[in-house]
Amino acid sequence: MATLKEKRTCGQRCEDFGRFVWNSDTGAMFGRTPEKWGILYYVAFYVIMTGLFCLFIQSVTISGMVSANLCVLCVCVCVCVCGVMVWPPTYIEEDVILSYNLSDKTSQRKMSNCLSNFLKPYNDTSQQSNHNCTRGEYFKQEKFEAPHHTKYSCRFTQSMLGRCSGLDDPTFGYNGTTPCVIIKMNRIINFLPNNGTGMAPHLNCTILSGHENIDMMEYFPTNGTFDLSYFPYYGKLAQPTYVNPLVAVKFHLVKEREAKIQCRVVAHNIAYQDSYEPYQGKVVFLLKALK
Known part of the structure; x- marks a missing residue:
């Protein structure tokens, strides 16, 4: 026989959301502890830096191999x-x-x-x-x-x-x-x-x-x-x-x-x-x- 799930009140939902934002028992904020947030930040930081470095290497390599206009444009507009x-x-x-x-x-x-x-x-x-x-x-x-x-x-x-x-x-x-x-x-x-x-x-x-x-x-x-x-x-x-x-x-x-x-x-x-x-x-x- 199926059981009916108890319907939560508005106050309980607000309480759950507040606990999600800040859990005083675990010290978690938005579901993650400060340590996990720090790890996530550094992962994102290094991913972005690696991407920028790859773009730089690609631009340097391509401009030397093919007829890239990058070098021309930086020194030549109309004259x-x-x-x-x-x-x-x-x-x-x-x-x-x-x-x-x-x-x-x-x-x-x-x-x-x-x-x-x-x-x-x-x-x-x-x-x-x-x-x-x-x-x-x-x-x-x-x-x-x-x-x-x-x-x-x-x-x-x-x-x-x-x-x-x-x-x-x-x-x-x-x-x-x-x-x-x-x-x-x-x-x-x-x-x-x-x-x-x-x-x-x-x-x-x-x-x-x-x-x-x-x-x-x-x-x-x-x-x-x-x-x-x-x-x-x-x-x-x-x-x-x-x-x-x-x-x-x-x-x-x-x-x-x-x-x-x-x-x-x-x-x-x-x-x-x-x-x-x-x-x-x-x-x-x-x-x-x-x-």
């Missing part, structure tokens, strides 16, 4: 922000100063050794595995057809820097008054200079002060061009053997042998006039040959 670097690097406060002594072999050797070490990835042996690309054309790759599921990288050899390659003159002109300076553009994923119009960017150096102290400037490669075949760049994992295209400038110093120079990469989508980023798209340095 691309390209960084420019100069070698040998010598920084005093915010200025770049390239200074050497004509009567000090150690000073000259320091500058030439810096350039020699910088150009090691560009020697013929290191570049042998890279692709011999068609000059003057973008090297666009839709698929990962290179070994180890990567994309091909175009060959840039040290000899392309001509009289600033260090092959014929290992001093790079620092044993006299014709020093070489090498300019490198920073890498930007999927960046096409001049918005993909087929015009190659080029380096343009101007003398800000000390015009009378520079007789001539020579660019290597010819016209200071960053060839289109090195664009676009697909990321470090997609192109592990990629090397930045370079332009070298040989300065012929005369008289006081000191000048302040600005070099910038010329392209429609590379900004160089920004009050908030004064060194965006260009580099300014002081070149001095002491005696």
